[in-house]
Amino acid sequence: xxTEKNIKTLIVNKxxxxxxxxxxxxxxxxYETYGSLNSKKDNAILVFHALTGDQFVTGINPVTNxxxxxxxxxxxxxxxxTNKYFVICSNVIGGCMGSYGxxxxxxxxxxxxxxxxxxxxxxxxxxxxxxxxHFGIDKLFSITGGxxxxxxxxxxxxxxxxxxxxxxxxxxxxxHSAQNIAFNELGRQAITADSNWxxxxxxxxxxxxxxxxxxxxMAAHITYLxxxxxxxxxxxxxxxxxxxxxGFDADFQIESYLRYQGSVFVDRFDANSYLYIxxxxxxxxxxxxxxxxxSEAFKNTNAxxxxxxxxxxxxxxxxENKDIVIALNSIGADVGFVEIExxxxxxxxxxxxxxxxxxxxxxxxxxxxxx
Amino acid sequence: xxxxxxxxxxxxxxxxxxxxxGCADGTLMKFLKDNKNINxxxxxxxxEKVQECIAKGLTVIEGNAEKDLKQFPDKSFDYVVLxxxxxxxxxxxxxxxxxxxxxxxxxxxxxxxxxxxVRFHLLFKGTMPIxxxxxxxWYNTPxxxxxxxxxxxxxxxxxxxxxxxxxxxxNLNKSIINESNLGVKNLFADxxxxxIEK
Numbered sequence: 160x161x162t163e164k165n166i167k168t169l170i171v172n173k174x175x176x177x178x179x180x181x182x183x184x185x186x187x188x189x190y191e192t193y194g195s196l197n198s199k200k201d202n203a204i205l206v207f208h209a210l211t212g213d214q215f216v217t218g219i220n221p222v223t224n225x226x227x228x229x230x231x232x233x234x235x236x237x238x239x240x241t242n243k244y245f246v247i248c249s250n251v252i253g254g255c256m257g258s259y260g261x262x263x264x265x266x267x268x269x270x271x272x273x274x275x276x277x278x279x280x281x282x283x284x285x286x287x288x289x290x291x292x293h294f295g296i297d298k299l300f301s302i303t304g305g306x307x308x309x310x311x312x313x314x315x316x317x318x319x320x321x322x323x324x325x326x327x328x329x330x331x332x333x334x335h336s337a338q339n340i341a342f343n344e345l346g347r348q349a350i351t352a353d354s355n356w357x358x359x360x361x362x363x364x365x366x367x368x369x370x371x372x373x374x375x376x377m378a379a380h381i382t383y384l385x386x387x388x389x390x391x392x393x394x395x396x397x398x399x400x401x402x403x404x405x406g407f408d409a410d411f412q413i414e415s416y417l418r419y420q421g422s423v424f425v426d427r428f429d430a431n432s433y434l435y436i437x438x439x440x441x442x443x444x445x446x447x448x449x450x451x452x453x454s455e456a457f458k459n460t461n462a463x464x465x466x467x468x469x470x471x472x473x474x475x476x477x478x479e480n481k482d483i484v485i486a487l488n489s490i491g492a493d494v495g496f497v498e499i500e501x502x503x504x505x506x507x508x509x510x511x512x513x514x515x516x517x518x519x520x521x522x523x524x525x526x527x528x529x530x
Numbered sequence: 531x532x533x534x535x536x537x538x539x540x541x542x543x544x545x546x547x548x549x550x551x552g553c554a555d556g557t558l559m560k561f562l563k564d565n566k567n568i569n570x571x572x573x574x575x576x577x578e579k580v581q582e583c584i585a586k587g588l589t590v591i592e593g594n595a596e597k598d599l600k601q602f603p604d605k606s607f608d609y610v611v612l613x614x615x616x617x618x619x620x621x622x623x624x625x626x627x628x629x630x631x632x633x634x635x636x637x638x639x640x641x642x643x644x645x646x647x648v649r650f651h652l653l654f655k656g657t658m659p660i661x662x663x664x665x666x667x668w669y670n671t672p673x674x675x676x677x678x679x680x681x682x683x684x685x686x687x688x689x690x691x692x693x694x695x696x697x698x699x700x701n702l703n704k705s706i707i708n709e710s711n712l713g714v715k716n717l718f719a720d721x722x723x724x725x726i727e728k
Contacts, residue, residue, distance in 0.1 A: 463589070484591060485601040493571075496591045497580050514577075518584050525587030 165221035166214075166257040167191060169249075171289045178442075181276040188286055189257025190214050190249035193233065194241035196294060201530060203296050204239060204523075205287070205323070206248040207304030207311035210379075210436055211428060213256035214248045217241070222256065223427050231511050238520040243527070244300065251311075252286045253278040253436050255429035259286075261359070262429050272431055273359035280307070280443045284315040291322065300530070301523060303327035305508035306475060307436070310335075310443050313456070313483065317445060320460035325526050327519070329467045330508045332479040333453050333486070334444040339474060342382050343437035346375030350430045359431050372430040373421030380420045385471035385504035389413065446486075453486035464494040465522045467515065469507040495522070531557055533702055534721060538611060538637055541695065541725050542566060546608035549573065549632065551595045552615040556583035563588070571607075573598060596620060599628040607633045614639050614663070614721070618672040630691065630728040639723045642698075644678030644716040663720050679722040680712055686726055695725040 166189045174184040191214040196203060206216055208228065213220070217227040217234045233239040233246055250258035253275070261275035291299070302312050302323045309331025316326045332339075350356055353371030361367045381389075393413040397403070400410065409415040449455035457464075464487055468480035477498045487494040499515045501507040507515060535558045542548060544566045550559050553572030556579075562568035572590035574580050583590040591598070595612075596619055610633030612625070617640060619625045629636040641663040642648070651659035658668040666672070677685070679698065686693060696707040698719030707715045707722065715722075 465584075488591075488601045489603055491603065491606050493589055494591065495584065495589045496593070497577070497584065498592055500577060514581060518581060521581075521585045521587070525585075529587065 168257055169289065169293050171286065173289065175282070175285055177276050177282045178279040179277045183252075183259065183276065186252070186259035186286075187257060187263075188249050188252070188259070188289065189254075190247060190290060191216065192248075193217060193246040194244055196245040196296070200294075200296050201298070201300055202243065202527070203245045203247060203294065203299050204301045204303065205290070205299050205315075206233070206239070206246055207284075207287075207302070207308035207315070208248060208251065209304070209306035209308045210440065211376075211424070211433075212308070213254065214250045215256075216246060216248045228509060231509065232516060232519060238516040239303070239523065240520070244523070247290055247294070249287050249290060251278075251283045251436065251439075253283070253432060253439060255432040260429070261431035261435055270360075270362060272361075273434070275431070275435065277438055278435060279439050280310045280314045281318070281448075283439065284311050284318060287311075288315075288319060288322075299323040300527060301325040301327060303329065303519075304331075305329035306331055306505065307440050309475075310440065310445075313445055314443075316460055316462055317448075317456040320457075320462070323462055324530070325523070326460075326462045326464045327467070327522065328464075328480070328483060330469055330472050330475045330480070330505055331483075332443075332475050333456075333483050334446055334479075335441050336479070340441045342379065342474075343441055345378050346437060347434050349374035349378065350433060353430075356430060359434075361430070367425070368430045369425040372425045372428065372433060373418075375430075375433060376424040376428075377417040377421045380417060382474045383504055383506040385473065385502055387471065388502045388504055391502065453482070454490045457487055457492055458490055460492070462493075463526060464492060466494065466496045467508070467518065468496075468498045469501045469503070469505070469512075469515070470498060471502050472505040472507060474505040531561055533704075534613065534639060534699060534723070535561060537697060537699060537704055537723055538613065538639070539566065541637055541723075542568065542609055544568075547571075547606075548609045548611060549602070549607040551599070551610060551612045551629065553583060553588075553590060554579050556586045556588045556590065558611065558613065559583065559588050559590075560586050595625055595628070599625070599632055602632040604631055605634050608635065609633055610636045612636065612638045614641055616640055617675045617677060620674065622675050626686075626689075626691075627728075630726065635694065635725060635727045637723065637725050638682075639721055640677060640679070640682050641673075642679045642716065642719050642722050643676040644680055645720050646717050647720075649717075661720070678716055679707065679719055680716040682722060682724065683707070683712060686724065690728070692727045693724060694727060695723075697723040699723060 168187045212228045250256040309328035312328040350371040353368035356368035396412040398415040446453040468477040484496045547569040550572045580592045648659040698715040699721040
């Protein structure tokens with residue numbers, strides 16, 4: 160186990176053939192767990208993180224010293240109750256919180272950069288599957304995640320149909336839309352246009368493409384919110400000034416907020432990882448893996464599905480979530496669906512949205528009682 | 531649980547697969563699941579009611595019967611239940627067709643506009659009837675297409691829909707409706723319950 164910066168690591172010795180054709184082996188997967196695995200090993204929940212998340216779901220992230228990304232939902236007595244369930248989350252491959260990614264070194268001790276193989280959502284879940292063997296878990300109680308986490312949920316149950324009792328994709332899609340590919344491309348262009356990017360061969364923190372990465376984050380951050388939410392929170396409020404300054408400094412609070420979001424992001428995230436992970440999202444098209452018939456992806460599973468979307472999420476809108484419900488219903492699968500009323504946009508799943516959290520809790524707890 | 535639900539539950543055999551359209555807070559679903567081992571699903575338009583169903587551990591899909599029934603394959607449920615909602619749809623005929631496509635059988639209940647209290651209310655008060663099963667004022671009622679037991683009976687016959695059982699319910703009294711007593715039942719029943727198939 161690698162204890163550097165409190166990161167737990169599983170070294171996967173088994174070779175993994177990636178969708179791009181390359182094979183990787185002896186690679187690390189960084190993970191974290193919360194709660195404890197019971198003796199029957201039937202209370203495990205595998206949580207998948209979104210684009211910029213990591214394995215530190217809740218509590219204080221020991222690397223960033225900030226709250227974990229899903230602290231509202233996961234913890235003792237919370238929706239995903241760690242008094243009851245054993246929560247596992249791992250950093251996706253291609254990421255930058257300890258799992259095998261572009262900031263790792265190749266066999267010649269050279270940092271991969273863009274020589275790291277292009278990975279897919281399918282590769283990510285195949286890599287994470289090794290955690291089940293590691294913990295001796297035959298069947299998970301649940302798999303869940305929002306956004307890119309939801310894509311991994313869908314891919315996981317498609318690849319391993321009998322490995323989870325319940326399946327909760329949140330604010331997600333089965334096929335990345337043109338609009339979402341466009342936003343990701345905008346982010347990637349911002350990074351690669353930064354002269355410090357150097358075709359991915361930047362090395363030290365001083366010369367990393369921080370400006371490009373910050374712009375990528377700022378653009379993406381807007382897509383995670385809603386127009387109404389932004390208007391209510393910021394409106395045209397000015398940033399620590401009485402009047403407009405007739406310049407290009409951050410006059411408006413929203414500008415200052417976005418700049419701050421960009422600047423704190425570059426401290427914790429690797430620009431090349433951002434390229435790789437957004438690419439994996441863009442390549443995600445579960446229906447295409449089954450000749451255009453999404454239902455086929457789920458035909459071998461008896462799992463109980465619960466799909467959740469949010470009214471103000473325009474990045475992964477309700478209709479895209481409903482398409483998954485429709486595909487499941489058309490094969491008679493056990494599927495529930497709810498659209499949660501929220502002004503908080505795509506980010507709703509990460510925030511304190513009581514209707515969402517209670518639905519999640521009730522679904523999990525009632526399903527566990529029936530276990 | 532209201533008497534109507536007990537009558538509906540009695541029409542359904544154990545271990546069947548059932549869809550409750552407009553399942554509200556899931557009372558009937560829960561009863562069927564717990565007492566008859568029914569593989570039960572619900573479709574409900576109200577977000578609050580959907581939450582109540584989830585809290586009961588029921589599988590429910592938030593959706594609108596007029597748009598969302600089409601995702602279910604033909605005859606994918608043994609029974610499809612529609613309780614006192616047919617009259618609230620923009621196009622009840624289309625919904626009825628969908629119920630009979632999705633379900634091998636359908637159980638449809640209707641508040642009877644031919645009930646004597648309804649008739650008396652309109653006749654003597656001259657205002658839109660308000661009764662136990664029709665509690666709303668004309669301006670806030672969800673009901674768009676009220677009908678009588680007689681109307682519904684003739685309607686399903688005209689569509690070549692098979693009626694397996696038709697029951698009249700008045701408070702706690704359940705009785706069978708047939709061609710010969712239709713006029714009487716149409717006057718004295720508060721609610722009609724129909725088990726149909728196409």
